[in-house]
Amino acid sequence: MHVPLGGRAYDVRIGRGLIARAGAEIAPLLARPRVAVVSDTHVAEAHLPAFRAALAAEGIACEALILPPGEATKCWAELSRTVEWLLERQVERRDVVVALGGGVIGDLVGFAAAILRRGVRFVQVPTSLLAQVDSSVGGKTGINAPQGKNLVGAFHQPSLVLADTAALDTLPGRDLLAGYGEVVKYGLLGDADFFAWLEANGPALARGDAAARARAVRRSVEMKAEIVVRDETEQGDRALLNLGHTFCHALEAATGYSDRLLHGEGVAVGCALAFELSARLGLCAQEEPGRVRAHLRAMGMKTDLADIPGDLPDADALLALMAQDKKVVDGTLRFVLARGIGAAFVTPDVPGPTVHALLTDALAARG
Numbered sequence: 001m002h003v004p005l006g007g008r009a010y011d012v013r014i015g016r017g018l019i020a021r022a023g024a025e026i027a028p029l030l031a032r033p034r035v036a037v038v039s040d041t042h043v044a045e046a047h048l049p050a051f052r053a054a055l056a057a058e059g060i061a062c063e064a065l066i067l068p069p070g071e072a073t074k075c076w077a078e079l080s081r082t083v084e085w086l087l088e089r090q091v092e093r094r095d096v097v098v099a100l101g102g103g104v105i106g107d108l109v110g111f112a113a114a115i116l117r118r119g120v121r122f123v124q125v126p127t128s129l130l131a132q133v134d135s136s137v138g139g140k141t142g143i144n145a146p147q148g149k150n151l152v153g154a155f156h157q158p159s160l161v162l163a164d165t166a167a168l169d170t171l172p173g174r175d176l177l178a179g180y181g182e183v184v185k186y187g188l189l190g191d192a193d194f195f196a197w198l199e200a201n202g203p204a205l206a207r208g209d210a211a212a213r214a215r216a217v218r219r220s221v222e223m224k225a226e227i228v229v230r231d232e233t234e235q236g237d238r239a240l241l242n243l244g245h246t247f248c249h250a251l252e253a254a255t256g257y258s259d260r261l262l263h264g265e266g267v268a269v270g271c272a273l274a275f276e277l278s279a280r281l282g283l284c285a286q287e288e289p290g291r292v293r294a295h296l297r298a299m300g301m302k303t304d305l306a307d308i309p310g311d312l313p314d315a316d317a318l319l320a321l322m323a324q325d326k327k328v329v330d331g332t333l334r335f336v337l338a339r340g341i342g343a344a345f346v347t348p349d350v351p352g353p354t355v356h357a358l359l360t361d362a363l364a365a366r367g
């Protein structure tokens with residue numbers, strides 16, 4: 001698949017065995033036969049040896065930085081460690097940095113590449129479902145701040161994306177389902193037929209059906225690329241990709257970017273809340289939120305605030321966290337809501353008291 005962004009255009013290659021062929025895929029981008037790879041401990045254990053071997057087979061030298069796994073790695077300290085490691089290895093502007101891992105590594109390394117020597121090229125080798133369907137494409141890079149999620153970053157497109165769907169064979173089940181939260185998001189925001197296909201095929205995908213996984217990755221990337229090409233820097237339609245994220249990001253901040261709530265799990269909860277809000281505002285049929293929740297629950301996913309372990313702040317505090325959303329204009333939150341499954345839109349016209357009541361009810365249901 002090609003993402004036609006003029007001078008920033010790139011290919012997204014999807015298929016089994018791409019890591020074993022990575023040397024041949026990356027070689028045409030290189031000005032000299034060396035790359036710097038950044039990964040995390042889980043991914044490095046499962047996939048770095050094969051990645052290194054593929055580079056060696058093409059005579060490409062490779063040095064690797066291995067970071068701790070998890071959302072907490074998207075922080076200033078790991079960013080500065082990564083940038084300094086790259087500088088110490090004399091990574092030049094014409095070199096290529098590789099992000100081998102999930103969305104955390106992709107976002108962090110993409111941002112490091114964006115600011116290193118004012119911009120070096122980078123290649124995304126996404127190894128989680130979430131990274132293959134969403135984060136590796138589109139050029140949003142960055143880290144979290146204590147004030148909120150992804151608040152520091154840059155748009156910096158990769159030069160190539162290699163999504164090896166065989167890498168998903170080693171992904172833990174919880175992380176696979178979290179990535180499925182973003183897959184469902186695509187059906188909900190713009191493709192009712194895809195959502196219906198997921199209702200039928202989601203269980204096979206979760207069990208490991210390679211054809212179902214490949215189809216879900218392909219359709220998600222196709223939808224994302226089409227939106228990104230229309231609106232690379234989120235001046236308008238790209239905000240549709242944020243369906244569920246205003247709630248999700250506040251909940252991730254409230255849970256300290258910890259494994260109490262993974263990003264994709266928060267997206268699922270956020271999508272369920274966005275559909276509930278749409279129904280309360282009379283924008284979509286009353287049965288639509290039920291259909292969304294039913295599918296997510298059938299997949300064994302979180303849908304409610306009651307599914308998040310530990311304490312949560314009250315509705316006022318959650319609203320204060322939501323006020324850091326990057327979609328805020330003149331102090332007014334813009335929400336991604338839906339007229340139905342596959343029909344999302346962005347609007348500033350959401351009465352604060354309705355959102356407050358929604359959150360209050362959702363918190364009360366935690367008992």
Ligand SMILES: NC(=O)c1ccc[n+]([C@@H]2O[C@H](COP(=O)([O-])OP(=O)(O)OC[C@H]3O[C@@H](n4cnc5c(N)ncnc54)[C@H](O)[C@@H]3O)[C@@H](O)[C@H]2O)c1
Pocket residue numbers: 040041042043046069070071074101102103104105107127128129130131134135136137138139140141150167168169170171172175178179182263264
């Ligand atoms: N830039 C974007 O457009 C965009 C889009 C969506 C999400 N994101 C970001 O992505 C992040 C979440 O990404 P994620 O769900 O991939 O989390 P992650 O990067 O933390 O990966 C999830 C876990 O799976 C492990 N892992 C990854 N691939 C593996 C494999 N093949 N085998 C074994 N273990 C593997 C990781 O080590 C980690 O423990 C969040 O920070 C989110 O904000 C960014």
Ligand SMILES: O=C(O)C(=O)C[C@@H](O)[C@H](O)[C@H](O)COP(=O)(O)O
Pocket residue numbers: 134138140149150182234238239241242245326
């Ligand atoms: O690519 C986009 O645009 C998205 O919104 C994709 C989201 O899944 C992703 O989580 C993104 O990082 C959220 O963007 P943010 O601008 O709200 O931080």
Ligand SMILES: [Zn+2]
Pocket residue numbers: 134182245263267
């Ligand atoms: Zn997301």
